[in-house]
Amino acid sequence: MATATLEKNPELLRRAREVQQKVSALQDELNAILQRVGALRVSLPELHDEATGRIDAQRVANYMGVPLKRLAEGLHLNYKAIHRSPSAEALQAALQPVKRSLEILHEFFQRTETVRVWLNTPHPDLEGSTALDMILADNASAVLRILENAAAGVPV
Secondary structure (H helix, E strand, C coil): CHHHHHHHCHHHHHHHHHHHHHHHHHHHHHHHHHHHCCCCCCCCHHHECCCCCCECHHHHHHHHCCCHHHHHHHCCCCHHHHHHCCCCHHHHHHHHHHHHHHHHHHHHHCCHHHHHHHHCCECHHHCCCEHHHHHCCCCHHHHHHHHHHHHHCCCC
16 A cells, blocks of 8 residues: 555655665665674675584585585585585584685675686786685695685785
8 A cells, every 4th residue: 555655646656766775875885884894794695504504515615616516526525425415514624724715705895796706816926826726735724824814915
């Protein structure tokens, strides 16, 4: 009934849209303030299983643009097990440095496509290897170290 009333009154509809835009702007401002003061938030929540909250290997592989089998082999995980249960508790230790690297990259670049470009670009601090190659060679910690240093402003 309220929608029908708004549709019949263009002035009310215009005012409702203005208020909605102001609310949206205020929400954006509040989010920015909370981020500046270090409010708790989850970066890249789409990489987590909704039911368990754990990191989901399939979602990580999709985000990185690699097949799950390649990620599993690179992290020395059993592909059949990871395929059956991509957010299993036993996988979390191997997935955590990969996910943290993706979080830092997402904070830098904001776009998945740009993160993938960076992952696939040879890096001098990785002896010319790409970050993706290092992650898939079970050396995500080297990539994470470079990214954490860059985020902190520490030269490598």
